[in-house]
Amino acid sequence: MELNVYLAGHIHGEWRKELKEKAKAMNLSVNFFSPMEEHDRSDYIGEEIIGEQPTPLQRDAVSASINNFRTQLLLEKSDAVIALFGDKYKQWNTAMDASAAISKNKPLILIRPQSLHHPLKELENKAQVTVETIDQALQVLSYVFEN
Template identity: 60%
Template sequence: MHLTVYLAGQIHDDWRQKLKEQASEKQLPIDFVGPMENHDRSDNIGEEILGEQPGPVFKDDAASQMNNLRTRVLMNKSDVVLALFGEKYKQWNSAMDAGMALALDKPLILVRPEPLHHPLKELSQKAQVTVETADQALEALAYIFDKE
């Protein structure tokens, strides 16, 4: 068995890379996909494809179309969605991606630190698993492959 896991959530630190390295060290048969991690490319992709836009709102809208397409396609091909909510940044993308995972009936692992328990309580109740760290999320994924 092999899994594809969509890594949703903040793009402002290296949590995805660390998780991928840990999964590789554990020799877990997991492919990871997710949003564009190059923030500048993500912000400019609409103009790269559609050409210069008449203003910042139009530029954002064009980029959003491309990023939403990417998210939808990769999430549809995923077996599990792991959505990480961090304490430092606003988490609009995490919430949107978690909601999309639920709408697509994808199993959802919600990663949220304890201080975010209250604001995410309803979403947590809809997730298959809620944990406080990315390490715990990886252990939950590893458990899927446990044969004992």
């Protein structure tokens, strides 16, 4: 068996790289998908494809439509979603992707520090599993492969 897992969360830092390396070390048969991690590419993809836009608002709108198209395709292809919430960055996209996973009935693992329990309580209630660390999320995936 092989799983396709979408990694929702901020695009800063190395958390996806860490998670993928640990999954590989655990010999988990998992393919990972994620949002565009190159921030400038994500912000300017609309203008790259459609052309220069007259205002920053319009630039954001055309880029958002293309990013949402990409995300929807990758979420549809995924068997499960891991959504990482951290303390450092705004988490709007993470919340949006986690909510989309729930609406698509994709099993969802939330990773969040204890300090975010209260603001995420409703989302946690809809997720299948809530953990505090990447290692715990990988243990959940590992358990799926046990006989």
